[in-house]
Amino acid sequence: MPDTMHIIIKASGKGRSIAVTADNKLMEYYVDKADESTLAGALVLGRVERVVPTMGAAFVNIGQAQNGFLPLDEMESFTKINQAASLASGQELIFQIKKDAKDQKGAFLTRDIALPGQYLIYMPLNRYVGVSKRIRDDHARQKLLETGKALCQDTFGLIMREASLLARTDMLYEELQELKALWNTMQKSAEYAKAPTVLHRESVLAGLLRDYAQRYSIRITCNDKVNRMPVPPTGIDWEQVSDVQLEAQWKAYHVDSSLEEALGRRVMLKNGGTLMIDEREALSTVDVNTASFVGDQQGDIALKQNLAACHDIARQIRLRNLSGIIIIDFVDMPDEVQRAQVIQRLESELSRERVKTVVHGFTSLGFLEMTRKRTGATLRDQLCAPCEKCHATGYRLERERLS
Template sequence: MRSWPLAQGSSSSPWRNTLMPDRMQILVRKTDGRTETALLQNGSLWAYDRREDEASELVGALLLGRVERVLPDVKAAFVDIGRKLNGFLPIRESDSFHAQNGKAPLITGNDVIVQVKKDEKGGKGAFLTRDVALPGQYVLLMPMSRFVGVSKRITDPAEHTAAKALGKAVADGRFGVIVRHAALFARREDVFSEAEELFLRWQEATAHVAAVKAPAVLLQESPFHRILARDYAARYAVELHLCRQEHANAPDEGAETHQHTTVEMDALWQGNRVQQQLKDALSRRVPLPGGASLIIDEREALHTIDVNSGGNVSAPEGMSLALQQNLQAIPEIARQIRLRNLSGILLIDFIDMDDPAEKAQVANALEEALSGDRIKTVLHGFTSLGLMELTRKRTGATLREMLTQPCSHCGGTGSTNLL
């Protein structure tokens, strides 16, 4: 069992560089009034974001809304947040994690501080919460709470105990925190410094809230490239590539930063085949080594991934062919989920396996492959029909929603009516 130096007050950690075998590159370029961000691991596209210059990140933003309607029967309220659709605010949340006077009563016409948890989609408004949480690289700070917790990724008992102690020292009764896994590899003073910076952001955002007219933005979420740098810099060697014209005075992003001309950035984009990798990610069929393939169907209610067997007719000794091909498919399954930003309910139809031990091996391999995802993903295991069920937190649009639009002839169904 490894010890954690932070428990003894050490200012550094010997593991800071031992978990960085891969290189992450974040490319940010501006074209035709929009900003594109690509995350690559050793040249393989992991994530992509595209937004118009006037657009802003909604998820994570801190807003001052106005209560439009309270529905006691469904334990929810609709809040005007300045969008076309009112936000949906559940009022069944527990108050146990809040300061005694952390929340004002929800009354129609009153102003309320909320944070966006899920973006608006289709005819549904944004999903809101009053449990404000400001994410950092090392801690998740909850300014209206006194709860101190530890990331579920910290499973070692000794590390969990030390992380809890660190969280209590950082919070010091002033706010709540959840100590993130990345804090295991950070200097103690960096964890304290980040928490203070996050708390200061909260104080500055809410200092003059009485003089602000709702609806209004109190604190905007960081640009996508800064979120990526924040979430991956502790586990990977991250290079951030920016256009010099747009980011001449860019702040420290927690990553090795390079600035380029527009021509140089375009060359980086093309050299990494970003455009081609995006086109491939919009295809329903994804080829795998050995002739196998994935069939990915994206739907409103859920997404499905079907693993089809290939031309291999033999497997290593002691391993069934089904197990071999399922294990080979898992890295690409994890990549496609991240890249396409699939969220909500996902079902994976692996090649049939009868042995419970093989199913367990596949489940463990999938969990490991998804562990590097910055978005919370939960595996629920195999269903009675043999389908792997998982859920992934919804944050922003899917890749298909960003890069495609419904066909004017078929309405997006892929077929036309013959009647």
């Protein structure tokens, strides 16, 4: 039996709030507003403004305040086929947004389009065939690689996702046809559209269903009478309820208090310990603290505390949508075998979500280092604005202390 994922969608005049729950807990949260949501993954028709070979980059007008940033270096198999040199200002091309614009930086773009399905990632402009790193078994990898090559016939690129492991070939083929049709439609609309414009943007819900339908049995509750979901996919349990009923579910899952906790620094653990989480631009840190002072037998108690914290660490990282470098300061535990146990537990907790994480191991100073792929905005960026009073430092100057 797969785990159950219950997605609760609260619609209002302003847009939709999407709460993703599993194990009766809030796991992910999205604010879905037509004008403010992430464009990561979207296809846009852009106009090349400037090519700067010395920077190895081009700047592309995609209709945002800042021009998009396009590195001239793309994947080898893309470059071979598409001759990267031919880029010139004034050109109108289809680009994919890899990272949203943030602060003073424009969106990060690519010309090497990748369209994800449940089983496959279709890449119309390169010839690379690969297998998801989540699949570890060599034999399975080899088999999928052969299937992929047979599907591609060296005319496009493909990545076999984890879910392709359990899919029949006709299911793979069918999805491939859908993705190809989507790409053809994009190309046709690009011919008639005026740059800059967004050609295709996947809804938050469509992305969730695509990525989680294999791993979870999904149930959706929604109060949205106007914007019903396009077509509920088969096998998804889907109900539409009144505002009052929805509010009751929202409360039952403690969505608001979970959000409040995930926007703060301190998270209480079940056994009395705490996590202190600091989100910063360059890296985020998680500090694990035990409930009380521990004297002797520190090793075993530390291990227990660290293992118990893994579930909440993984959940907070996912819910906050932290990305980039994450440093975890576990309770001091120098034993290599115990460290390996903690890494294994953390990896297993992290494997429940769709965003890719890599646990790199303990540094020489005893911190656990990991990285998580950046996708969309953090929870904080979705819901908060920097504090004007303290310029987002959390401190204010006490003038009387100055002299």
